[in-house]
Amino acid sequence: MTVEHTLSIIKPDAVAKNVIGKIYSRFETNGLKIVASRMAWLSEQEAGGFYVVHKERPFFKDLVQFMISGPVMIQVLEGENSIAKNRELMGATDPKKAEAGTIRADFAESIDANAVHGSDGPDTAKVEIAYFFPELSVFRGR
């Protein structure tokens, strides 16, 4: 098993609900270590740049507007298979389809206000970590 890093964002809906600690606790009790974190109120440009792969999708505009509607908490999670593990903990993108006990089933309201983001693969994780934590070049290699 390899130790991986993944980028996680607690979105404005979950920050507003005051559940950062509850979500962090899920990471920590499931073998994911928070090795970098920062809170930010993203600009439209930052949020749009982060989600640039979705630029042509019909939901892009609403997604960006939602992501800049309040502060977010951004973190790098470290652990064995952290990318897949974090996705398992988050549950399906659409909270209505998320398995019981997942972060999205427990804290999310809709497909946009879905509480958390997590990188979907090793290449994306590297790009996303570098996007929000450019100083952490040490994580880029794995």
Ligand code: CMP
């Ligand atoms: P996230 O994991 O942050 O990645 C892209 C986001 O776009 C996703 O979570 C959802 O919040 C949002 N989104 C809105 N509509 C859709 C959709 N139809 N399919 C996928 N993602 C969507």
